[in-house]
Amino acid sequence: KTRLAYDEKSAKEAYAIIGPKVVVKPVDTNHGLGVTTNINSEIDLIAAFHHAQDESGHRDVIIQEKCNGVDFRLLVVGGDLVAASYREPAYVVGDGESTILQLIEKENTNPARGIGHKKPMSNIRVGGAEKYLSKNSKKITLIPAIGEKVLLSDVANLSKGGSAIDVTDMVHEDIKNMAIEAAKIAGLGVCGVDIMCTDISANPKLSNPMIIELNECPGIRMHHFPSVGKSRNIASVILDQIIEEGPICE
Numbered sequence: 001k002t003r004l005a006y007d008e009k010s011a012k013e014a015y016a017i018i019g020p021k022v023v024v025k026p027v028d029t030n031h032g033l034g035v036t037t038n039i040n041s042e043i044d045l046i047a048a049f050h051h052a053q054d055e056s057g058h059r060d061v062i063i064q065e066k067c068n069g070v071d072f073r074l075l076v077v078g079g080d081l082v083a084a085s086y087r088e089p090a091y092v093v094g095d096g097e098s099t100i101l102q103l104i105e106k107e108n109t110n111p112a113r114g115i116g117h118k119k120p121m122s123n124i125r126v127g128g129a130e131k132y133l134s135k136n137s138k139k140i141t142l143i144p145a146i147g148e149k150v151l152l153s154d155v156a157n158l159s160k161g162g163s164a165i166d167v168t169d170m171v172h173e174d175i176k177n178m179a180i181e182a183a184k185i186a187g188l189g190v191c192g193v194d195i196m197c198t199d200i201s202a203n204p205k206l207s208n209p210m211i212i213e214l215n216e217c218p219g220i221r222m223h224h225f226p227s228v229g230k231s232r233n234i235a236s237v238i239l240d241q242i243i244e245e246g247p248i249c250e
Helices: 008-018 042-056 100-107 126-135 173-186 234-245
Strands: 002-005 022-026 036-039 061-065 070-077 080-088 091-093 149-151 163-166 190-197 210-215
Touching: 002 008, 008 022, 008 042, 008 061, 022 042, 036 042, 042 061, 070 173, 070 234, 080 173, 080 234, 091 100, 100 126, 173 190, 173 210
Parallel strands: none
Antiparallel strands: 002 061, 022 036, 022 061, 070 080, 070 190, 080 163, 091 149, 190 210
16 A cells, blocks of 8 residues: 655654555655665654755655565566565674674674665664664664664665675566566666565465556666675676667566
């Protein structure tokens, strides 16, 4: 369920229809900018509404129901599903001695991480992590126990420090067809279909998949350089399709 809001009044009206939990998104940003999840009060709703407006510079804001499950990106090229990834939000694992801040700084020295999109993964943003932790009554100076996994974001984008696990060979046939049909309806030859569900390999009647976004210019580094799983040469797939079939975006 999705509604478009343009002021506080229409945002509250949308929340009354879609709630009790919603996600707020700008209409025209990318990389998770301005997105706020797990909103369950009008106070948080209005704060998220203005945050989305500030990030996009556009008055219209998307209010969307909060879907259950985890975040998957299915990539459709030329009417075929060519890759799929489970995207995990940024996190660190405690060593019993270091603060969360120190663990973030250590993780950001990972050779696979870098500024922007220069490496397979982006650096974890300290400011964003601190804000998320504060919202969950934690401080960045906390020392997690050995082996304790500390989530640092509620958005799974790689641009915010998240990681990707290849699940291409696990996608249920019906969910695969759902993604392909969505790309077809949108008229996109290259389309990143974001799906929330409990199990990408299970029958949709059990996993309850819901499409939350269609991306007309999807990033492909998550498929080329997954943290876990098989690398998929998506750039080659896209180029081959263009050479063989001509332009693939309508």
